[in-house]
Amino acid sequence: MKFENYGIGIIKGMAVTISHLFRHPTVSQFPEQRLNISRRSRGNELVWSREKCTGCATCAKACPQGAIEIVTSTNLKENKYEVEKYKVDTGYCIQCGLCVEACPYDALFMGYSYERAKYRRNDLIQADDELLESPERPVSGYFHPEIAEKLPKQTLLVEKVTEKRKQE
Amino acid sequence: MVIPDFVLNAPLAMQVTPADWPGGYWWHWLFFTIIIIAFVLIMVMGVIYIERRGMGRMQSRLGPNRTGPFGLLQPVADAIKVLLKENIVPATADKVVHWLAPIIAFSPVLMIFAVIPFQNGALLADLNIGILYIIAVSSVATVGVFMAGWGSSNKYSLLGAMRNVAAIVSYEIPLALTIVGVIIFSGSLSMNQIVVAQDIPYILVQPLGFLLFFIAASAEINRSPFDLMEADSELTAGFHTEYSGMKFAMFYLVEYAEAIAMSAIITTLFLSGWRGPFLPPWLWFLIKTLVVFFVMVWTRTTLPRVRIDQLMALAWKFLFPLALVNLFITAIEVIFWPDISQWIFVGVNIVIAALLVILWSKLFKIGWGRLEV
Numbered sequence: 001m002k003f004e005n006y007g008i009g010i011i012k013g014m015a016v017t018i019s020h021l022f023r024h025p026t027v028s029q030f031p032e033q034r035l036n037i038s039r040r041s042r043g044n045e046l047v048w049s050r051e052k053c054t055g056c057a058t059c060a061k062a063c064p065q066g067a068i069e070i071v072t073s074t075n076l077k078e079n080k081y082e083v084e085k086y087k088v089d090t091g092y093c094i095q096c097g098l099c100v101e102a103c104p105y106d107a108l109f110m111g112y113s114y115e116r117a118k119y120r121r122n123d124l125i126q127a128d129d130e131l132l133e134s135p136e137r138p139v140s141g142y143f144h145p146e147i148a149e150k151l152p153k154q155t156l157l158v159e160k161v162t163e164k165r166k167q168e
Numbered sequence: 169m170v171i172p173d174f175v176l177n178a179p180l181a182m183q184v185t186p187a188d189w190p191g192g193y194w195w196h197w198l199f200f201t202i203i204i205i206a207f208v209l210i211m212v213m214g215v216i217y218i219e220r221r222g223m224g225r226m227q228s229r230l231g232p233n234r235t236g237p238f239g240l241l242q243p244v245a246d247a248i249k250v251l252l253k254e255n256i257v258p259a260t261a262d263k264v265v266h267w268l269a270p271i272i273a274f275s276p277v278l279m280i281f282a283v284i285p286f287q288n289g290a291l292l293a294d295l296n297i298g299i300l301y302i303i304a305v306s307s308v309a310t311v312g313v314f315m316a317g318w319g320s321s322n323k324y325s326l327l328g329a330m331r332n333v334a335a336i337v338s339y340e341i342p343l344a345l346t347i348v349g350v351i352i353f354s355g356s357l358s359m360n361q362i363v364v365a366q367d368i369p370y371i372l373v374q375p376l377g378f379l380l381f382f383i384a385a386s387a388e389i390n391r392s393p394f395d396l397m398e399a400d401s402e403l404t405a406g407f408h409t410e411y412s413g414m415k416f417a418m419f420y421l422v423e424y425a426e427a428i429a430m431s432a433i434i435t436t437l438f439l440s441g442w443r444g445p446f447l448p449p450w451l452w453f454l455i456k457t458l459v460v461f462f463v464m465v466w467t468r469t470t471l472p473r474v475r476i477d478q479l480m481a482l483a484w485k486f487l488f489p490l491a492l493v494n495l496f497i498t499a500i501e502v503i504f505w506p507d508i509s510q511w512i513f514v515g516v517n518i519v520i521a522a523l524l525v526i527l528w529s530k531l532f533k534i535g536w537g538r539l540e541v
Contacts, residue, residue: 005528013470016227026228 022139026157035160039141039151042095043111046088048131052107055081062102067092088131090116091124100143109133112140112151170360175374200292204281211457212424218458219424219465226469245419255413265319270411270418272310276305277425277517284432285360287449296439298359299347301450302433303340306388309422310336313397313407319408328406334396335387335479342487345487346377349491349498350437353510371438372514376494376521378438380487383462385434386480389426391464393471394479433458483533490524 020158028035033062055072072084119123133139141148178184217232217240224231232239257266283298295301310333317329351357353373354365371378387394392538398406435441435456442449444456474482497520503512 006526010471014466017466017470020228021225022221023228025225025230027230029230029233 004141008165014086017019028160034052035155035157036152037112038154039148041110041112041114041140042142043113043140044093045090045096045111045113045114045126045137046099046131047086047109047133047137048086049107049109050083050132052105053083054105054107056084056104058098058102058104059079059108062098064096064098065094067094068099074126085127086131087125087127091121091123097142106144109144110140110142110145112138169485182304200282200290200528203286204278204292206424207286208278208281208428211428212421213247214403215424215428215458215461216243216246218462219468220463222465223469237424241397250417250420251414253413253416253466254430255415256410258410261410262319262321265315266410266479268434268491269312269316269319269417270415270422271312272315273309274418274424274425276308276312277422277429280429281432283359284429284436285363285441286453288364289360289392290442290450291360294358294360295360296356296361299351299357299437302359303344303347306426306429307336307340309426312422316411317407320407322410324403324409325403325407328397328403328409331476332407334391334476335390335397335483335527338480338483339384339387339487342380343388345488345491345495346381346384349374349377349435351497352495352502359436359441363443365442366440368514369438369440373495373510373517374438374498375475375518376490376524378434379521379525380491382434383437383482383502384487385430386464386467389425390423390429392468393473394519396473396476400480427461428457431457480539481504486528490528493524494521503530529536 015016055070057072059071060068067089069085069087069089070083072081073084075082086099095110097110100110139147143153203388207249221231223439231243235241235245257263260367280302282292283301285294313332316328317327317332319324320326350362350370353370354362356362356365392396396402398408404410408416411419431452435453439460441456442453444452463521495518501516505512
């Protein structure tokens, strides 16, 4: 005769829940406390470099959504393309990163920023200088390990909590 | 009409005002009615906060912590939100029933508090059949729930209400039987007299009774793990699927007011109510009620929801026979050894309770062990 259904499982379960009550909760309060996101995160906006871009439009061909529009003209004096318009409709962008991988001159990067919601749909269309890198629009390490090395390491919630529990 | 003796000779409850004041008992009535309504409404807000924070912490979350200091104003914000919402009545609903259901569900819960002593004699009406009155009145809330399910003309509402009725009809029986065990020991049906008679809290004298009563009470007020009448994962919200705005708020209020009422009843019957050292009696009552409610929150976070057949099996195969056995043993103890110290019964009854629960665990299987669970 084995006795195992007399409620021991319930008691064990209740011991687990009550121990959680006295433990530090595994959460962070978002707007005040921010964790470092993944260094290779594919953020909400593309970052474009006017200097490196040759206007070859490989990115526009690679885009499965057709979100990138590029207009070039020929500069006969210096024998190269001149980019007249580089326009990305981020509303169509699916953050697949194919354009970044396709770019042969490392002129296009995924953005590292998040919280990039807009109030108007037209604000989602970004062109030319709006796409350049700036302190507000940092570059993600996606497809670029040399950039990823310089970014802060991602904080894992687990590590944060175990650290806190060690201090207690 | 002949007034029976026990009505005439019933001890009048503690009067707030001297007996020779004009108005007599009505001052007492007014005072305690206001106290009860205020108590229920404030406690509901309090326990919602306790439940959400407690459950949050048990699930490694924080719970509401934005509105006001420590999120204390969250219930207030929720109440205002729900009061300002639009009141929608389905086109095919039975309008009158749909309107009446929340009121019929809510009023019996308030009526329960009429006989719950906050301290010695401090209660609206010291009925000498107090606990019987509670059993009778608390069943009426089911009518409101069923009206809600029927009046909404929604399959989920009706299913939830049917489950509710089935569960409450089953769980009333062990509930009443365990109460009889307490009554045999205390020798009175009056809630105040039961507390006065409890020199040892009846949780020790009636450990099995307490366990059965707690389980049956949780099922009676639809709290998890027995909340399958409003199981959100299968029935959207059960009987109050079609309710919104003020009427939904009433059902929400009923849910927590019932939980408080059951905690208060458990406190009165098993945890010696307002009795306790050092602190004032009403504070003891409040603390014990909140502790019982906290245990309900604790079980809610821990246990998964049971199926309807498991619910019925638990009521009829576990609670009902054990409640009968408990009643039998209690009766024998009181009849044959009326004069010896109750501390002897404490030890004996704890051993009996443990033995019975372990024994029943062998019997309590679906199909008596022939079926795979």
